[in-house]
Structure formats: structure tokens, C-alpha cells
Amino acid sequence: MIPLSNFMMLSAALFVIGLYAVLVKRNVIQLLIGIEFMINAALINFVAAGKSDKNYMGGQMTALFTIVIAAASVAVALAIILNVYKYYKSIDPDKLNKLRD
Secondary structure, eight states: OOOHHHHHHHHHHHHHHHHHHHHHOOSHHHHHHHHHHHHHHHHHHHHHHHTSOTTTOHHHHHHHHHHHHHHHHHHHHHHHHHHHHHHHSOOOTTTOOOOOO
16 A cells, blocks of 8 residues: 555655746747646645545546546647747747737
8 A cells, every 4th residue: 555645745746847847948838748747746636635535536536527627728728839830930938928910
């Protein structure tokens, strides 16, 4: 049996990696990957907390809905990124400082 603290340490490490990627990286795709790391850290917390609730499985159900919502948001974000790249020929956030003509 794996203790709950191991899941929490893994989740914290994954969240810190995602936060580092969001704060340091200068590519929109890498920013999106960092956000996904942070969402996955929250999902690990939901599932680990749901391990103690064997009757209702609230953590697992919340994680399942969160996975579906995260997949949909990534699809929308990638569509936006592709349209921005088509218009500006770059996905560097520093170069996209103005979004009008």
C-alpha cells in the first residue's frame, strides 16, 4: 500500500515543474504543456484523496470530468495557437504584444 504522502509529494513536484514551465518558457506550446502539468498534479490529488472514499469515488469522478474538460480546453487552445501562427508567423508571446492590425 502506497501512503498518501507519496502521492502528495509527486503531485507537488509535478505542479512545481508546470509552474516553472509557465513562468520561464517563451513558447506558447511550452506554456500550454506547463498548464497541463499543473492540471495533472491536481488530478493526482483528486485520485489520491478519493482513495480514502471507497463508497462514493468522488475523487475519481472529479478527475474523470476534469480530464474531459482539460482535453477540450487543449483542443481549443491549439486551434487558437494555429490561427495566431497563421496570422503572425510566430508563437513567441513576446512578439505577439499587439493583437490588432
